Amino acid sequence: MEKVIIIRFGEIFLKGKNKKFFENLLEKNIKNALSIYDCIIEKSHNRFYVAGYNAEIEDSIIETLKKVFGIHSVSPAVKMPTDISQVANIICDDLPYAKTFRVTVKRADKTIILTSTEIAGQIGGDILQLKPQMSVDLHNPELNINVDIRENKTSYIYYENIKCYEGMPVGSSGKGLLLLSGGIDSPVAGFRMAKRGMQINAIHFHSYPFTSIQAKEKVVELGGIISNYCGHFPLFVVPFTKIQQAIHQYCREDFMITVMRMIMVEISERIAIKQNCGALITGESLGQVASQTLESITVTNSRVKSLPVLRPLIDMDKTEIIKISKEIETFETSILPYEDCCTIFLPKNPIIKPKLSVAEAEYNKIVGLQDLIDDAINNVEIIKIKNK
Amino acid sequence: MIYLDNSATTAMYPEILDIIKEYAVDNFYNPSALYTKSLGVTKDIKRAKQKIIDILHGSGNIIFTASGTEADNMAVFGVKRFKDCKILVSDIEHSAIYQSVKRLQAQGVLVEFVTVDKYGIVDEDDFISKLTDNVALVSVMHACNETGAINDIERLVKLTRQAAPRALFHSDGVQAVGKIPINLTRLGVDMYTFSAHKFHGMKGVGGLYLKKCVQINPLILGGGQEHGLRSATENVSGIISTAYALNKTYRNLNIDKNKQIISFIAENLQKIVPNLILNTNFEKSLSNILSFAIKNTRGEVLVHLLEDKGIIIGTGSACSAQKAHTRVPLALGLSKEYFDGMLRISIDNSTTMDDAEEFVKEFASCYNYLESVMSGN
Numbered sequence: 001m002e003k004v005i006i007i008r009f010g011e012i013f014l015k016g017k018n019k020k021f022f023e024n025l026l027e028k029n030i031k032n033a034l035s036i037y038d039c040i041i042e043k044s045h046n047r048f049y050v051a052g053y054n055a056e057i058e059d060s061i062i063e064t065l066k067k068v069f070g071i072h073s074v075s076p077a078v079k080m081p082t083d084i085s086q087v088a089n090i091i092c093d094d095l096p097y098a099k100t101f102r103v104t105v106k107r108a109d110k111t112i113i114l115t116s117t118e119i120a121g122q123i124g125g126d127i128l129q130l131k132p133q134m135s136v137d138l139h140n141p142e143l144n145i146n147v148d149i150r151e152n153k154t155s156y157i158y159y160e161n162i163k164c165y166e167g168m169p170v171g172s173s174g175k176g177l178l179l180l181s182g183g184i185d186s187p188v189a190g191f192r193m194a195k196r197g198m199q200i201n202a203i204h205f206h207s208y209p210f211t212s213i214q215a216k217e218k219v220v221e222l223g224g225i226i227s228n229y230c231g232h233f234p235l236f237v238v239p240f241t242k243i244q245q246a247i248h249q250y251c252r253e254d255f256m257i258t259v260m261r262m263i264m265v266e267i268s269e270r271i272a273i274k275q276n277c278g279a280l281i282t283g284e285s286l287g288q289v290a291s292q293t294l295e296s297i298t299v300t301n302s303r304v305k306s307l308p309v310l311r312p313l314i315d316m317d318k319t320e321i322i323k324i325s326k327e328i329e330t331f332e333t334s335i336l337p338y339e340d341c342c343t344i345f346l347p348k349n350p351i352i353k354p355k356l357s358v359a360e361a362e363y364n365k366i367v368g369l370q371d372l373i374d375d376a377i378n379n380v381e382i383i384k385i386k387n388k
Numbered sequence: 389m390i391y392l393d394n395s396a397t398t399a400m401y402p403e404i405l406d407i408i409k410e411y412a413v414d415n416f417y418n419p420s421a422l423y424t425k426s427l428g429v430t431k432d433i434k435r436a437k438q439k440i441i442d443i444l445h446g447s448g449n450i451i452f453t454a455s456g457t458e459a460d461n462m463a464v465f466g467v468k469r470f471k472d473c474k475i476l477v478s479d480i481e482h483s484a485i486y487q488s489v490k491r492l493q494a495q496g497v498l499v500e501f502v503t504v505d506k507y508g509i510v511d512e513d514d515f516i517s518k519l520t521d522n523v524a525l526v527s528v529m530h531a532c533n534e535t536g537a538i539n540d541i542e543r544l545v546k547l548t549r550q551a552a553p554r555a556l557f558h559s560d561g562v563q564a565v566g567k568i569p570i571n572l573t574r575l576g577v578d579m580y581t582f583s584a585h586k587f588h589g590m591k592g593v594g595g596l597y598l599k600k601c602v603q604i605n606p607l608i609l610g611g612g613q614e615h616g617l618r619s620a621t622e623n624v625s626g627i628i629s630t631a632y633a634l635n636k637t638y639r640n641l642n643i644d645k646n647k648q649i650i651s652f653i654a655e656n657l658q659k660i661v662p663n664l665i666l667n668t669n670f671e672k673s674l675s676n677i678l679s680f681a682i683k684n685t686r687g688e689v690l691v692h693l694l695e696d697k698g699i700i701i702g703t704g705s706a707c708s709a710q711k712a713h714t715r716v717p718l719a720l721g722l723s724k725e726y727f728d729g730m731l732r733i734s735i736d737n738s739t740t741m742d743d744a745e746e747f748v749k750e751f752a753s754c755y756n757y758l759e760s761v762m763s764g765n
Contacts, residue, residue, distance in 0.1 A: 209692030249764040343728070344686055344762055 058153030536677030
């Protein structure tokens with residue numbers, strides 16, 4: 001008998017000819033995620049198993065697996081050579097406390113003559129003999145004892161099926177550059193695209209000394225939390241102070257944010273192309289703030305020439321975004337008070353419905369902008385973000 | 389580097405490392421044990437306590453805690469309350485007091501806040517008007533951590549004794565200790581808080597002085613150390629080094645020199661910045677603190693610019709790092725345009741006039757740079 005964790009596939013289960021590609025990628029991602037533990041990964045038909053680990057770290061391994069996209073569910077299980085008469089003996093000592101139970105059998109091994117129901121009856125009978133205080137309840141049991149009899153003369157017994165995020169293995173859907181601020185939304189946007197298999201790189205605009213070192217540290221911290229889901233990635237920190245000052249100097253106050261965002265996406269696209277990213281990812285949610293109205297999005301979008309801009313939160317309410325941010329544990333860091341844009345550069349009344357022509361005119365007012373942009377790109381700081 | 393944020397914390401005297409080693413490695417015994425070595429440690433603790441009490445001219449006991457914040461909490465939550473009693477605190481108490489009384493308020497205890505003037509000194513008329521005979525606790529800070537304002541604790545205690553004889557008087561002396569001579573007996577307070585790291589001692593050591601016969605309830609229960617008022621194995625090196633640090637700080641204290649430096653800085657800042665408000669009243673203030681506010685300016689940006697030039701100063705509590713905390717500038721009556729521009733210089737015995745001159749020079753260049761950015765030139 002051996003303790004193992006069963007890993008079931010999500011959507012890739014449905015893939016056709018290129019299923020192998022997805023499986024291999026998922027295996028690689030699982031191995032990376034579990035590289036901090038002493039354990040092995042075994043591959044089987046439509047499943048993986050984690051084995052060879054110390055029982056004490058089982059919960060930690062499961063927590064880590066829950067963050068790997070492409071996994072449908074996991075179950076801590078007991079692995080034994082198939083022997084129906086021994087199941088009750090093997091599990092009875094460590095059976096979770098319950099007054100009622102049922103046995104559910106899946107029999108892939110068709111060389112066994114008994115039907116699943118008959119096997120369940122036999123195991124249930126054995127358990128009742130060993131645990132006479134328990135009783136059977138087929139409809140509403142406190143404990144469901146699953147016995148999975150596989151074709152290779154091996155059986156797995158487990159009691160719970162822990163749901164995971166599903167999605168696609170990270171790396172299966174290209175690479176995107178996430179515009180990561182210190183706020184609540186952008187980390188969630190990164191999480192959502194990673195869930196669809198996108199490999200994440202991130203970019204952050206830093207305006208020291210007008211914002212603090214802590215503001216940057218906060219973004220690094222958020223990156224660390226996201227990397228628990230999408231693996232390690234580079235964070236490109238763009239020195240943005242001179243551009244901020246130039247916007248402040250040359251542009252109409254109500255257009256300052258509009259122009260700032262135009263430049264941000266422009267720089268992002270240039271870095272994205274350099275890093276072979278196939279898309280930009282933003283945390284924009286329609287109408288949430290002045291810079292996220294349809295008109296504002298139209299203006300910022302106009303600066304992106306060749307890449308798609310993915311906005312996974314576009315239809316979501318703030319409360320929905322906060323809910324996910326709490327679930328993925330970025331919320332507490334996101335609400336730390338360090339701002340990512342200094343109030344000096346924030347207009348009192350930002351334009352809500354900017355006209356593209358006016359925005360472009362304001363953008364064009366900035367003397368020497370292309371040099372400033374080149375300078376910012378040439379001085380990008382690259383921080384390696386690793387799992388927390 | 390020129391460090392001008394000594395009200396936030398001070399550098400520990402390096403020789404304290406020897407004290408730490410002595411009581412953590414060589415003479416590490418638990419003071420509560422029964423062997424002779426432990427008794428030696430107990431005696432050392434007693435001596436250290438007595439030394440602190442002597443330096444502060446007290447007549448009572450000191451309960452050591454892990455911080456000034458803990459000592460403040462102990463004073464607020466430890467006081468025995470009676471039916472329909474009231475707690476009276478000043479408007480600009482440190483968060484350790486403010487948040488504690490807010491908790492009691494949420495639990496239904498009546499709490500009243502006494503207003504302060506624009507420098508942070510308690511308004512005596514307002515104090516008297518709120519001082520009814522059902523007051524169970526008064527807490528007024530001795531010196532304000534923001535502005536350096538020194539409250540006339542002796543007088544406030546006398547007023548309290550007359551109008552509210554059942555009340556205990558607590559004063560948070562975290563900023564005052566080591567900066568001005570303290571005579572706890574003359575002040576007449578029942579409880580008084582201090583924190584070692586503000587006078588070059590270790591972080592993680594605070595204390596609550598209790599006047600003789602003053603009784604409060606403990607917050608932490610356990611083995612009954614500190615007369616049952618603060619259970620936990622004593623932080624021996626912390627306690628002994630606190631006595632050392634306090635003694636040395638008072639020996640080195642040169643109030644006149646500090647005053648000269650602070651006045652020099654204040655005069656020059658007023659020349660550099662046209663819309664400068666001084667929150668510090670030099671007549672009634674610690675000699676080492678200067679608080680000022682600049683209109684429509686981000687103090688935080690100046691902090692970063694100065695840091696890049698090797699000078700460290702502090703922001704007021706309204707800095708962006710604690711956006712919700714506009715309590716103190718509001719209490720000082722500052723208008724909104726000044727909230728973000730609150731800055732604090734706090735020097736210590738080692739600060740020289742050369743440091744001050746260097747600071748003034750660099751401040752001028754940083755301020756002028758920021759001004760040019762803000763005006764878009």
